[in-house]
Amino acid sequence: xxxxxxxxxxxxxxxxxxxxxxxxxxxxxxxxxxxxxxxxxxxxxxxxxxxxxxxxxxxxxxxxxxxxxxxxxxxxxxxxxxxxxxxxxxxxxxxxxxxxxxxxxxxxxxxxxxxxxxxxxxxxxxxxxxxxxxxxxxxxxxxxxxx
Numbered sequence: 001x002x003x004x005x006x007x008x009x010x011x012x013x014x015x016x017x018x019x020x021x022x023x024x025x026x027x028x029x030x031x032x033x034x035x036x037x038x039x040x041x042x043x044x045x046x047x048x049x050x051x052x053x054x055x056x057x058x059x060x061x062x063x064x065x066x067x068x069x070x071x072x073x074x075x076x077x078x079x080x081x082x083x084x085x086x087x088x089x090x091x092x093x094x095x096x097x098x099x100x101x102x103x104x105x106x107x108x109x110x111x112x113x114x115x116x117x118x119x120x121x122x123x124x125x126x127x128x129x130x131x132x133x134x135x136x137x138x139x140x141x142x143x144x145x146x147x
Contacts, residue, residue, distance in 0.1 A: 002029050002138070006106035008036045008097050008127075011069055014144045018112045019073070021142055023080065025110070032083040034104050035073050037066040038096040039088060063088055094130035101137060110140040 007022050009015045026033050039062045070086035077084040087104070089096045101109050113128035128141050 002031050002107040004032050004034060004104060004106045004108075006034045006036055006097070006101045006104060006109045008038070008093075008109070008111050009070065009073065010037065011066075014114065015112050017144045018110050018140075018142050021140065022110050023077065023082065025108075025140075026077070026082045027080065031107075032085070033074075033077055034085050034087055034100070034106065035070040036087045036089070036097065036100050037070055038093045039063055039066050039090045040093070059090075063090075093127050094134065097127070097131050098134050101135065106137065108138045108140060109135060111142075112144045113141050114144060 002025065005022055005026060007018060009018075022033060025031060039059075066088045067086060070088065074084040074086050087100055089100065097109065097111075100106070109131065111128060111131070113126065132139060132141070
């Protein structure tokens, strides 16, 4: 049924609440797990060569931190006999989740939602809602509570 599960994580304990669900599914279905983190770069207007150099160093540091975090998650899954890999990208979170699911051939995308509704959802947006609107494959969303 599901051979490849894409799991977008942002480093928060809320996002990690999906992991027990994904672990159970992956073990039961012998599925591969792909951990994804979308790095959002800070907006900057650089006027000098030194500012551009520092900005590039900041970007590399963000990517490195994301890769280290995802590698730790991958290691936990591999210890349990689950094949896993990582993917670090930058850009629009919703778009990158969709693109990665297509590129990696994910059969399922599994993620959490903060469960916002009403004005909170309007003001803060919802990655889960954005993915739900655009995804062309099954999506498992687990609603979370406070950290």
